[in-house]
Amino acid sequence: MQQVVSKAISHGVYIVTVRSGDKINGMTAAWVSQVSMRPLLLMASIAPMRHTHGLIEKARYFAVNTLPEGRQDLAKHFGFKSGRKVDKFEGISFFDAPNGSPVLNDALAYFECSLTDSFTAGDHTLFVGELVSAKILKEDVQPLIFRWEDYF
Numbered sequence: 001m002q003q004v005v006s007k008a009i010s011h012g013v014y015i016v017t018v019r020s021g022d023k024i025n026g027m028t029a030a031w032v033s034q035v036s037m038r039p040l041l042l043m044a045s046i047a048p049m050r051h052t053h054g055l056i057e058k059a060r061y062f063a064v065n066t067l068p069e070g071r072q073d074l075a076k077h078f079g080f081k082s083g084r085k086v087d088k089f090e091g092i093s094f095f096d097a098p099n100g101s102p103v104l105n106d107a108l109a110y111f112e113c114s115l116t117d118s119f120t121a122g123d124h125t126l127f128v129g130e131l132v133s134a135k136i137l138k139e140d141v142q143p144l145i146f147r148w149e150d151y152f
């Protein structure tokens with residue numbers, strides 16, 4: 001059944017970033033969605049073992065960075081190593097969103113969210129956040145679409 005889901009439910013590819021004190025980190029996430037219009041709420045589904053998970057619980061802010069098409073390299077960079085072991089931002093240019101979440105200069109757009117709720121959903125946690133700041137950084141560029149075969 002997982003193969004059917006992977007083939008027929010579409011996702012983009014995002015870097016979910018967080019700042020907690022002097023620590024910053026980011027991880028690749030495909031399971032990201034808008035879940036409400038008023039208020040404008042976004043959701044990121046993150047497994048509890050990710051380093052990013054604990055950082056979001058502490059920071060109570062996170063940012064969703066939309067990757068542009070062709071940037072599977074960034075998805076791999078942030079998606080196959082843990083911030084517990086390496087500084088994934090070394091060599092990556094970024095700026096701070098208003099509440100401190102790092103934003104990749106190479107992102108197509110960013111969305112900074114204030115954490116409003118979290119729900120356990122099977123082996124993941126759904127972090128829901130209200131949008132507090134957002135910007136398109138690259139006009140006329142298409143978002144990267146998740147394709148299983150690009151990564152696994």
Ligand SMILES: Cc1cc2nc3c(=O)[nH]c(=O)nc-3n(C[C@H](O)[C@H](O)[C@H](O)COP(=O)(O)O)c2cc1C
Nearest residue numbers: 027028029030031046047050051052079081082083
């Ligand atoms: C294309 C791609 C999509 C991913 N999507 C998710 C996701 O939606 N949720 C999740 O918990 N992990 C996802 N991952 C795995 C994390 O990005 C990966 O475990 C990462 O190393 C966690 O980093 P951290 O420990 O620094 O937080 C994805 C990985 C890749 C390559």
